Structures are given as C-alpha cells and as structure tokens.
Amino acid sequence: MQEYMENGTQLGWPIDPQNRQVEIYRAGRAVEVLENPSTLSGEGVLPGFTLKLQRIWA
8 A cells, every 4th residue: 555655546445344434544644443444534525425344234
C-alpha cells in the first residue's frame, strides 16, 4: 500500500475478511486499523460514497 500512497493515492482500504479487519491509509497520516466495521466512508476523496461490509464479512 505504501507504493500506492507514494504515487498519489489519497485513500486506501486493504480489507482482511478472514479477520474482519480494515486498514485505512490516508495521505500524510498514520495507518488506522478498524476491527469489524460495518461501513467505510469515502471521506473527502469520494464524497457520499459508503462501502457496506456485511457481505464481505459473511
């Protein structure tokens, strides 16, 4: 993911369905790890976008 961030990616969500964990990468910020979130927001990068994770966790 670091390579993507170095090349201009503003927001990244590696999703680990087995452990129900998501890492959130944001430009210029530390990685945030969420345990079993129900949704992810596109924040300012994708305003209004929400990813629902129930099907991924199923």
